[in-house]
Amino acid sequence: MSTVPDASWLAERLIPWYREHARDLPWRRDPTPYRVLLSEVMLQQTRVDTVLPYFERFLARWPTLEDLAAAPDEDVLAAWAGLGYYSRARRLLATARAASALGGLPDTVEELRALPGIGPYTAGAIASIAFGRAAPLVDGNVERVICRVDRRTEDPRKEGRAGVWARVAALHEASEPADPSALNQGLMELGATLCTPRSPSCDRCPWTECCLAGAEAESLPRKERKPPPREVRLVSVVVRGPRGVLLVRRPTEGLFGGLWEPPCGVVSDGDVDAWGVGRTERAGQLVHVLTHRRLVVDVVRAERLDDLPDSWCAYEERAWVEDLDAIAVSELARRIIATADGEGTRRGGRRR
Template identity: 50%
Template structure:
């Protein structure tokens, strides 16, 4: 039996009276967890056919994303590219387009690069070390593919597992700290069932998703209710140092509409939101007004001169480290666009191109009847 202090530190071998209570042994936890999983696991498509390709697809999509959101994308990807080789044969742009709306577009690019690299090897490798060498495959994804698709006895730790294991053992360490990570991966390793590694890993994640939720854990329904040492302060766990606040930034977008639709640009490769379409935008120079900045966005992004009429809205969009305030300016322009700072620019319908979430938000906010835009222009004195 191992012991922990009330702060969650492991103090094995030193057991003074009245201060410690035991951590539950791994076998007891595993057995209760697998029994619960067998009765409660959701029937998800990648569980029905846990091929290496299906697991790769689902795991890349599920990072930072809810199952309900990822499901239609999973089906659409499989319809379009039924095998790893099919996906490897697509272009990165096609994969990013298909990913549009799912967010965190780096995942789409890594998925494609991993598919190309694995396809060159003849398929996804069946060891964790080899999986880790593929682009975008970290310890979590390698653990998922290894255990679920190949039956390797190997652990994984994602946000759900961090939370569940921090609570069941009443751990005080920040899971993002070096010690915290080491402790959690160690405990996760103990909990992998040697006969059913994929199921025991999925069961841990499922428990976090369905029962041991961040804000309202349902302890009475938990298979670990009588085994869990941290439920008395569950919502305080895991203990995480506060993240830095996102840095505020401001940009200006040119909202240009004409008979051919909206004037949109496709972001160049290599940067944020690469390959996705959006209203042309720039960062204002020091002292530059909002309307001139919008005209510059048009000139630099599409090679067109236009007349900015009025600010028609403003949206806020939070990226992981930045909080963008985007001012939307109605600009009048005509003519054939040329690619400038964007990879491409054209008059088009937003339904016909892959938009980023930011672009969708901007277009929705700016999509008001032309008469309202005219009124706004008049009232602004331009």
């Protein structure tokens, strides 16, 4: 039975490595509580390169926690458009408002966890990075790094979860001199830049001499395979008028919650011509893949829109929109509109 690598050795190797190799990221230059909160929420399930422009845009528009707390929901959701997981935008606002009412973000994991929108990861991130507290933190990168260095074979999302958190906590306890921010960010940086899911760069890793995974690194961590997304067939009706395109607002909860889009419904009984839309013309089809669903959308141009089938989403508001950047519009909705405009179905139509 082999023992796991020594915690103090790991910490003492990782922290200097991080200080030398840390990428120069905007939220690292001045890690105030607000900047850390903003970056961490944006980075949930989202890559650094995707977040960068959003982070700068948010910070320019709402420079302080209080500014964000005072912002209308609509403005924040519109600024979030394209980042995905839109409930994050509402949670971020809830966090900002609750923290602002307290006079600022608290500096302990317990108090942070009590705020809406702050889970175990984000609480650890703010406590360690913004306040220098020795709080553990586990994200996808840390899971991978820890499972490999210890050769842990349990699923880190299930039975192995507690062990990974305990191991990171042990690293903090063993780290001397302590630098909780560098330790946590070093774990994540290692996972993001060297200890990658495939083709890890073990030759450059500060832990390579003691890593128990060795040549098996690529097979760790062992996670359960997720089922392929379920296919959903939709039809979307794009109506152009003198004041722009007709958009409707989705319910606050659920998929694309609170966002605007051309009326879009699950195909049930076929012909849209039956539903008070005037002359229609099929513009094309696009496929939009999400984590849990594969959306196949038939895009139809129509002359007007008198009413909607009851089977469609319960839309409450309508608006004629000319500037898609001024309102909360998903990438899917942009692609639908682009398809109706004859721009094909390629991605990447967003530019600000």
